[in-house]
Amino acid sequence: MLAYVVRRILATVPVMAIVALFVFSLLYIAPGDPAAVIAGDQATPQDIERIRATLGLDRPFLVRFGEWVWNILHADFGTSIFTGLPVTQLIAQRIEPTFSLMIVTLIFAIVVAVPIGVLAAWKAGTVIDRAFMAFAVFGFSVPVFVVGYVLAYIFALQLEWLPVQGYTPISAGIWPWMKNLILPAAALGFIYIALIARITRTAMLEVLQQDYIKTARAKGLGEGRILFLHALKNAAVPIVTVIGIGVALLIGGAVVTESVFAIPGLGRLTIDAILRRDYPVIQGLVLLFSFVYVLINLMVDLAYIVLDPRIRY
Amino acid sequence: MTDIINHEGVAIAPQLPDILPPVKRRTGLAALLRHHPTVLVGGAILVLLVLMAIIAPLLFTVDPTALAPARRLRSPSAEYWFGSDMLGRDIYSRVVYGARVSLVVGISVAAFASLAGLFIGLIAGFVRIADGVIMRFMDGLMSIPPILLAIALMALTRASVGNVILAITIAEIPRVSRLVRSVVLSLREQAYVDAAITSGTRTPQIILRHILPNTLAPMTVQATYICASAMITEAILSFIGAGTPPTIPSWGNIMAEGRALWQVKPAIVFFPAAFLSLTVLAVNLVGDGLRDALDPRFAKRL
Secondary structure, eight states: OHHHHHHHHHHHHHHHHHHHHHHHHHHHHSSSOHHHHHHOTTOOHHHHHHHHHHHTTTSOHHHHHHHHHHHHHTTOOOBOTTTOSBHHHHHHHHHHHHHHHHHHHHHHHHHHHHHHHHHHHHTTTSHHHHHHHHHHHHHHHSOHHHHHHHHIIIIIIISOOSOSSOOOOGGGOHHHHHHHHHHHHHHHHHHHHHHHHHHHHHHHHHHHTSHHHHHHHHTTOOHHHIIIIIIHHHTHHHHHHHHHHHHHHHHHHHHHHHHHTTOOSHHHHHHHHHHTTOHHHHHHHHHHHHHHHHHHHHHHHHHHHHHOTTOOO | OHHHHHHHHHHTGGGHHHHSOOOOOOOOHHHHHHHOHHHHHHHHHHHHHHHHHHTGGGSSOOOTTOOOGGGTTOOSOSSSTTOBOTTOOBHHHHHHHHHHHHHHHHHHHHHHHHHHHHHHHHHHHHOHHHHHHHHHHHHHHHTSOHHHHHHHHHHHSOOOHHHHHHHHHHHHHHHHHHHHHHHHHHHHTSHHHHHHHHTTOOHHHHIIIIIHHHHHHHHHHHHHHHHHHHHHHHHHHHHTTSSSOTTSOOHHHHHHHHHTTTTTOHHHHHHHHHHHHHHHHHHHHHHHHHHHHHOHHHHHHO
């Protein structure tokens, strides 16, 4: 088992290496002079020269890539072209709101979606099940910012239960922090809930047909015990897999959600970086988010060992 | 969104041989629509939306880019059906014309990503030496969240509809390639492919006769989900200012322009939002119906 854990952890290294190589070389694959690409249309020759110096374009590609990776391994993501500040510092300033939003959404989505999926599978073929399936298709179709605006309109503008936008750091207290996160998390979690609930339903339908469920019913176990202890535990592997894969949706969605709810997080930083063509910042953000994504899916893989003792690689 | 289906495709990949479509007798379009009403409903909405996009100039619209600063921020009325924005442009006309961008991007990305994915997937499935290299590279690309990848690509290029299509296509390719490759790998194990190989059929012939036709069903379903996902991604890119140039009305652009004022004039945001959601819903309905129709065994499971 330890060998598997070590092998699985080592397997993330080449994946991250490819991500890094891709993110780094994108700038050079794009047509035209990289410095001019970054500088944009209204750049003066001085601007382009300054950017050329920042990027160190006079040295060979592999040397630059090697240096860049070396610096990243030492938590140095380079310097923002627009602000002149280290990318690491810019990211550190903005990381709390984004990670708060993502973690709250993740927990909220799992707590809501799994029981819905279990219920739909238990009542398969009934009105409840059909209503849920309709909700799932709906959930996949309504983009995250649309959900965000609708929720904000109803609960913030009309009912005035929650703030329309903004963010309060967690250091100001749990409730003020939470109050600002409820609507964004609900908006961001919408598609994620549809995704997790649907895979839960599918996995549960499969498990509920197994003989040991019949046995459990025959020996008179309560339905709740059967569903949540016996069935759900055996349906866990695909559910956990989809939770891990769905984090990509959370990351992409967080950028937009922050924009709708005016949350000063990494999404805001991403948008500013695009508008200013601040490519070092974009590189840092893509790398960071990909790393989080790979890390979460690594944890999912390791969770298999706990969830299904039969899995031994 | 395609991601979901793709991801589920990945999640269920080990069982893929099991869910491969059985040889199907040809059934007519009418039968398909009768047995799968979601295709009918989704298809009907889509036809209407495509018509709307094509005959936009005839639908009582005015020039969607015409400025009228004196008449800005009007509420919906007989003159301005959906109201006017902060530059006095008619939102109804902008929303109707905006359908063009969404549909063109959705359909183009679905077509290009399918073709590229088919090509890469076939190579990976047939050329053993290339397989490892290609799939490791795709694994890397797949660990970049697709929207973020599209954002990074857009940051390097000029804002244009063509570049939006290119960026989203590149972000979608890894998942399609993976799907095609897994279909190819399981088909190669089939007895009739073995038989074709032993009887001396050359590889191109095998691909053309035996492999390609069998990838069509899963690819069609996949293409509809790519189309839905691409339309959402386009709207997101435009919404955050990294997509379709502001001079072209697209649903994402209209929402981006309405963002600053949405608390006062929610209509500017809600009309394009409703059309975008309806369009994506219609595509997803067609996709779900096709999935059930083309793959009866899978339909029972879901």
